Amino acid sequence: MSDYLVQFNNISKFFGKVIALKDVTMKLRKGEIMCLLGDNGAGKSTLIKTLAGVHKPDEGEIIFEGEKIVFDSPKDALDIGIATVYQDLALVPLMSVTRNFFMGREPLKGPPFLKTFDIEKANKIAAERMGQIGIDVRDPSQAVGTMSGGERQCLAISRAIYFGAKVLVLDEPTSALGVHQASVVLKYIVKAASQGLAVILITHNVHHAYPVGNSFTVLNRGKSLGTYEKKDISREKLLSMMAGGEELDKLEVELKEMNRISS
Amino acid sequence: MSTKSKSIKTKTDFNQDERLKKVSNLKVLLNRPELGALGGAILVFIFFGIVAGDTGMFSAYGILNFLDVSANLGIIAIAAAMLMIGGEFDLSIGSMIGFAGICIAIPAIYWGWPLWMSIIFAFSMAVLVGYFNGILVVRTGLPSFIVTLAMLFILRGATLALTRLITGRTQVPGLRVLIENDPIAWIFATDSFKWVFTWLGSMNLITLRTDGTPLATGIPPSVIWFIALAILTTWILMKTRYGNWIFASGGDKNGANNVGVPVGRVKISLFIGTAVAATIFATIQVLDAGSADTMRGTLKELEAIAAAVVGGCLLTGGYGSAIGAAFGAIIFGTVSMGIFYTDVDTDWFKVFLGAMMLIAVIFNNYIRRKVTESK
Numbered sequence: 001m002s003d004y005l006v007q008f009n010n011i012s013k014f015f016g017k018v019i020a021l022k023d024v025t026m027k028l029r030k031g032e033i034m035c036l037l038g039d040n041g042a043g044k045s046t047l048i049k050t051l052a053g054v055h056k057p058d059e060g061e062i063i064f065e066g067e068k069i070v071f072d073s074p075k076d077a078l079d080i081g082i083a084t085v086y087q088d089l090a091l092v093p094l095m096s097v098t099r100n101f102f103m104g105r106e107p108l109k110g111p112p113f114l115k116t117f118d119i120e121k122a123n124k125i126a127a128e129r130m131g132q133i134g135i136d137v138r139d140p141s142q143a144v145g146t147m148s149g150g151e152r153q154c155l156a157i158s159r160a161i162y163f164g165a166k167v168l169v170l171d172e173p174t175s176a177l178g179v180h181q182a183s184v185v186l187k188y189i190v191k192a193a194s195q196g197l198a199v200i201l202i203t204h205n206v207h208h209a210y211p212v213g214n215s216f217t218v219l220n221r222g223k224s225l226g227t228y229e230k231k232d233i234s235r236e237k238l239l240s241m242m243a244g245g246e247e248l249d250k251l252e253v254e255l256k257e258m259n260r261i262s263s
Numbered sequence: 264m265s266t267k268s269k270s271i272k273t274k275t276d277f278n279q280d281e282r283l284k285k286v287s288n289l290k291v292l293l294n295r296p297e298l299g300a301l302g303g304a305i306l307v308f309i310f311f312g313i314v315a316g317d318t319g320m321f322s323a324y325g326i327l328n329f330l331d332v333s334a335n336l337g338i339i340a341i342a343a344a345m346l347m348i349g350g351e352f353d354l355s356i357g358s359m360i361g362f363a364g365i366c367i368a369i370p371a372i373y374w375g376w377p378l379w380m381s382i383i384f385a386f387s388m389a390v391l392v393g394y395f396n397g398i399l400v401v402r403t404g405l406p407s408f409i410v411t412l413a414m415l416f417i418l419r420g421a422t423l424a425l426t427r428l429i430t431g432r433t434q435v436p437g438l439r440v441l442i443e444n445d446p447i448a449w450i451f452a453t454d455s456f457k458w459v460f461t462w463l464g465s466m467n468l469i470t471l472r473t474d475g476t477p478l479a480t481g482i483p484p485s486v487i488w489f490i491a492l493a494i495l496t497t498w499i500l501m502k503t504r505y506g507n508w509i510f511a512s513g514g515d516k517n518g519a520n521n522v523g524v525p526v527g528r529v530k531i532s533l534f535i536g537t538a539v540a541a542t543i544f545a546t547i548q549v550l551d552a553g554s555a556d557t558m559r560g561t562l563k564e565l566e567a568i569a570a571a572v573v574g575g576c577l578l579t580g581g582y583g584s585a586i587g588a589a590f591g592a593i594i595f596g597t598v599s600m601g602i603f604y605t606d607v608d609t610d611w612f613k614v615f616l617g618a619m620m621l622i623a624v625i626f627n628n629y630i631r632r633k634v635t636e637s638k
Contacts (some may be wrong), residue, residue: 030475031544035512074521075523076325079522086521088515088518089518090515090517090518090519090521090522091515091518092510092511092514092515092518092519093514094510094514094582094631095510095511095576095581096579097515099301099507099510099511101512102265103519103522103524104508104511104522104523104524105522106504106507106517109503115503115504116502116503116504117502117503117504117506119501119502211545
C-alpha cells in the first residue's frame with residue numbers, strides 16, 4: 001500500500017491545440033499541506049477543475065488510497081472525499097449560516113413523504129462547527145452576508161470537512177482577505193490538516209503559502225517546475241521561480257548593461 | 264502545529280451572556296421580509312377604519328367582499344412570490360388565467376365533457392405550460408422575463424383565436440348548471456362555514472336580506488384556497504428541504520449547483536406552480552361567474568408581482584416570503600374595495616398601487632443592504 005493518500009501522476013490536459021497542463025505530478029500524504037503556486041495563466045484553474053472532476057485529464061492518472069480512479073463528474077470526486085472550495089465559496093449571502101451550511105444536504109426528520117428540514121439539529125451542528133474554529137456564531141440564523149470574508153471562507157471549509165472531505169482543494173482562500181483575516185483562515189487550514197486531511201492550497205501569494213505549507217509545487221505555463229519539501233527551498237527561491245525568476249535575472253543583467261554604457 | 268483556536272472579534276464579544284433573548288427576537292422580527300407588508304396592511308385597516316368605519320365596509324358582507332378580492336389576487340401572488348424567491352419571473356400568469364378558463368369552458372359546453380374532466384384538463388394544460396416555461400428558461404439560460412413575456416402573447420393570442428374558431432365568439436357562458444352534482448367543481452365553488460353565518464343571522468348579528476337569510480352566506484372558496492396556499496407555501500419555505508433549495512436557487516444559482524442543489528428542477532417546478540395557481544384562480548372565477556372570457560386575467564401577472572414585491576420579495580431572487588405576498592395581496596384587495604366606501608374617485612387606485620410598490624422596493628432594497636453588509 002502506498003504511503004500517499006492521493007497521487008496525481010503526469011496529468012495533462014489539452015483544449016484543442018492549447019496545452020493547458022503538461023505532466024503535472026502531485027503527491028499528498030494525510031495531514032500534509034501542499035501549496036500549488038503559480039502566476040496568472042499558469043494553469044491553476046485547469047488543474048483545480050481536473051482535481052474536482054469538472055475536466056477529465058487527457059493523460060495521466062489519479063490514484064486515491066492506492067486505487068486508480070476516474071471522475072466522470074464533480075459529484076464522483078466529492079463522493080470519494082475530494083472537496084473543492086472555489087473562490088466564490090458557494091455561499092448565498094442572503095441565507096442564514098445554517099441554511100448555507102446544509103445547502104443541498106439538509107438533515108431531515110419526520111415520517112416518510114412528510115420529511116421536514118430538521119432546522120434545530122442543523123442550527124446546533126452549524127453553531128458547534130463554527131465554534132470549533134473560533135467563530136462565535138451567536139445566532140446561526142443570521143445571514144451569511146453579515147459575516148466577514150475570513151469567516152465566510154472558514155464556513156465554506158468547515159462545511160466541506162463536515163461532509164466528509166479527505167482531500168481539501170482550496171482555491172485562493174486568502175486572496176480577497178486582509179492580513180488578520182488571512183491569518184485566521186491559514187490557521188484554520190493548518191488545524192484541518194493536523195486532523196488528518198490532505199490539503200491542496202492554491203495561491204499566488206508565497207507569503208501566505210510558505211508558513212503553512214509542507215511542500216510546494218510551482219506551476220508555470222501549464223508545466224510543473226517541480227515539487228519541493230519546505231526544508232529544500234527558501235521563500236525567496238520560490239518567489240523567484242513563480243515570477244519566472246530567470247526572466248527577471250536576465251532583465252537585471254540587461255539593465256546593468258544599459259547603465260554601464262550610458263555612464 | 265498549533266491547534267489552539269482564537270476567537271474572532273465579533274460585536275458581542277464584550278457580552279458573552281447569550282440570554283439576551285428579547286433583543287434578538289425583536290431583531291429576528293425586524294429582519295423578516297414580510298414585516299413591511301404586515302405593517303402596511305395594519306396601516307390600511309386603520310386608515311379605512313377611520314375613514315370608512317361606519318359605511319358598511321367592515322360589516323360581514325363588506326369584509327367578505329374585500330377578502331374575496333384579496334384572496335383571488337393572493338392565490339397568484341403567493342405562487343409568483345415563490346418563483347421570485349427562486350430567482351425567476353412569470354409574466355404569463357394573466358394569460359394563463361384566460362387560457363385555463365377557456366380550457367374548462369369549451370370542453371364542458373361544446374364537447375360535452377363532464378365538468379370535472381374539463382377542470383382536470385385545464386390543470387394538465389397548466390402543468391404543461393409551466394413545464395414549457397421552466398424548461399425554456401433553464402435550458403436556454405435566457406431571462407425568464409423575456410421567455411414568459413413571449414408566452415404572455417402566445418397564450419393570450421391562442422386563447423382568443425381558438426375560442427373564436429370553435430365557438431365564433433370570445434365568451435363561453437352556461438357553466439352554472441353544470442356545477443351541481445359535479446364531483447370536483449364544489450372544491451372551487453362552495454361557500455364554507457355557512458352555518459356560522461346562518462347562526463349569526465338568526466342572532467341578528469349580521470345584516471339580513473328581506474327574506475330573512477343573511478346577506479353574507481359563507482366564506483368564499485377563494486379565501487379558503489388563499490389561506491391553505493399561504494400556510495402550505497410558508498411551511499415549504501421554512502420547514503422543508505425543497506424550501507431551502509428555492510432560496511438557494513434564487514440566491515446563487517452556480518453556488519447552489521456546486522453543492523448539489525438541483526437548480527433546474529426547482530425552477531421548473533416553480534414555473535409549474537405559477538401556472539397551476541393561475542388555473543386555480545381561473546377555475547374559481549369561471550365557476551363563480553358561470554362563464555369564461557378570453558380576456559380574463561389581463562394584467563394580473565403584474566398585480567401578482569407587485570403584491571409579491573410589497574410582500575418583501577427581492578427582484579433579484581433569493582429573498583422573500585409567501586406570507587408577505589399574502590399580506591401584499593390583502594393590502595391591494597382591501598384598498599381596491601375600500602376606495603368605493605370613501606369619497607375618493609376609484610381612478611386613484613392605480614396611483615396608490617404604483618406608489619405602494621415604489622415605497623416597498625426602496626424599503627426592500629434598504630433591508631437587503633442591511634442583511635448583506637459585512638461587519
